[in-house]
Amino acid sequence: MKILALEPFYGGSHRAFLRQWQQHSCHDFTLLTLPDRNWKWRMRHAALTFAAQLRERTETWDVIWCSDMLDVASFRGLLPCELRKLPVVLYFHENQLTYPDRTARPRDHHFAYTNIISAISADAVWFNSEYHRSSFYEAAEAFLRRMPDHAHLEELRSSQQRSAVHPPGIDSVPARVSVRNGPLRILWNARWEHDKNPETFFAALRLLHETGTAFEVDVLGEQYAKQPAVFAEFATDHVEHVNRWGHQDSRADYAEALREADVVASTAYHEFFGIAVLEAVAAGAWPLVPERLAYPETLARWPAESRDRVFHDGSAADLCAKLEAWKRPEWVPDPGEILSPYYWQATAGKMDQALAQNENL
Secondary structure: OEEEEEEEEEOHHHHHHHHHHHHHOOOEEEEEEEEOOOHHHHHHHHHHHHHHHHOOOOOOOOEEEEEOOOOHHHHHHHOOHHHHOOOEEEEEOOOOOOOOOOOOOOOOHHHHHHHHHHHHHOOEEEEOOHHHHHHHHHHHHHHHHOOOOOOOHHHHHHHHHOEEEOOOOEOOOOOOOOOOOOOEEEEEOOOOOHHHOHHHHHHHHHHHHHOOOOEEEEEOOOOOOOOOOHHHHHHHHOHHHEEEEOOOOOHHHHHHHHHHOOEEEOOOOOOOOOHHHHHHHHOOOEEEEEOOOOHHHHOOOOOHHHHHHOEEOOOHHHHHHHHHOOOOOOOOOOHHHHOHHHEHHHHHHHHHHHHHOOOOO
16 A cells, blocks of 8 residues: 655654654555644644645555644645545544643643544544543543534544554564663653653652662653753752663663663653653563553553552652562563564554555545
C-alpha cells in the first residue's frame, strides 16, 4: 500500500514514531511534515498548508494517515477532489481535551473541539493505549453534553466504534547482562515538564536523602527553554547524588544509562503510553510508577507476585519508602516477555495489517 503520512508537529516522539514505523513497515510512505514548534498555530494552519502542497503533487496513494495535530475536517474540505475519497486514519498521540492544564486560566476548548471533530471526520481513529481511547471518548461525551444544543453524540459514538488501539513501538535496547554493584541508581527519563510531575519525584529524593540511603540519580529526558525550577534546585542542593544530568547527546549514551539504572521512576500526572519507562524496562530497569494512567495497562504482563513493588500511590512519601526498601532482586522478569506486544516488530506489523485489511476504513 501507498501511505500518505501527515505530521504537523514532526519532532520528538512524533518523529520517532513515523521513522520507526516506516523502517519496519511493508508499505510505502510519503511524508509531509512541519517543524515541531508553535503547536497552536500548527493545529490552525496545517490543514490548509498540507492541502496546498498536495495540489502541487501528482502521486497517488491508498490511504492518508495523520496525527491528532491535524484538523481533519478542514483538511478533507480543502483537498483536491481526487484526494477527498481517500480514507483517513487519525492517530492520537495525545489530545487537547484531557491534557492536564497547570494554569489557573479557563481551558481553551477550541483545540479540544478540533480533536473531537477530527475524530468524527476520520474513517478510522487510532489511540496509543486503551486508557487514552476510553478517557478521550468519556471526556468528549461529557464535554458535548454541556453544549446548549446539537451535541452530535451519535456521531461521536460512531467515531468510537471506528476506533482501535495501536501502541507505538519501543526500540530494543540490549539489557544489562550482569548485576551492577554500588549505590542504588535511580533513573528519570521523562520530559522536563510539569505534566510529568517532577516536584513529587524530587520531593521523594529529598526524603530519601534524609534517610541516609546511598543512591545516585540519572536525570535524563527532553529539555526545553522553560522548565520547572525543581530540576535546578535539586542539582544545586544535592550534587553529591547526581550521576548523569540532562539530555544525552547520542542514542548509545542514552542506552548505556538505561542499562545501568536499577530503578526507573515516574510520578507523572499525564501519560497516555509511557515509552520512556518501557524502554528502560527493556534495558533491565525495575519500574516504580504510579498505579494510574496507562501504566497498569502497559505493565499488565508483569508477574502478579511482585506488582506491589512496581506501583506506588503517587505520593512522595510512598515513592521514598519503596526506594528506601528496594533491594536488587535475585530474579527479574524477562523484558522480552513483559514487553513483547510493544516492540516495533509487533506494533508495526499490526498497523500494517489493519491498513491492508481495511479495518474501519
